[in-house]
Amino acid sequence: MISKSEATKDGYLTALNVYDRFAKDKFNLDSGDTIIQDLKKLKRLEPEVYDALQSFIDYLAKDRNPRTVRDYLARLVDYFYYNGIKLDNRELRSNLTLPRSVRDMPYALTRNDIRKILDNAKPQRKALYLTLLSSGMRIGEAISLRKRDFDLNQERICIHYPSSKYSNY
DSSP, X not given: OTTSOHHHHHHHHHHHHHHHHHHHHHHOOSOHHHHHHHHHHOSOOHHHHHHHHHHHHHHHHTTSXXXXXXXXXXXXXXXXXXXXXXXXXXXXXXXXXXXXXXXXXXXXXXXXXXXXXHHTSOHHHHHHHHHHHXXXXXXXXXXXXXXXGEEOSSSSOEEOOOGGGGTTO
C-alpha cells in the first residue's frame, strides 16, 4: 500500500478492523487473520472461502448500507489476495449474495403533498415552488429567469423565454 492515498489506507484499515470484529463476534477469534490462516491450511479452498465471505457479508448487511458492504468486501478480497488467497471475480459474483439498495419508487405529488410543502416553505421558496408548479418549468429554468423574461402588462404575469436558451436541458 505504498502508493495509496491516506484516505484509501484508512478505508483498508477500517475494513480490516470490522473484519476483526466479525471474527471476534462470530467465531470468538482474536482476529480475522486467524480465519485466513485456517483457510490457507485447507487443500480445497472454494466452499470454505465463500462461506466465510458470505458470513462476513451477512454480518455487515444487518446494519450497514449495501454500498459499504461492497466496499468492505472488495478491500477484504484484496487482503485475501495479499495473503495468498486468490479469488476470481466471476466466482465471487456467482457464489456470493450481496445486499441490494432499496430504491424508493418516484410518484407524482398529490395536492395534499403540495399543500404541506407550501405551508412549511419560506416566502421566497413558496414563490419559487408556485412558479414551478404553475409553469411546468424545471428548477434550472426557473433560476435562470431574468427580469426581461417577465411580462407584467397583462392581467396575469406571463413568463416568456426563448426555447433555445434551455436547449441543453
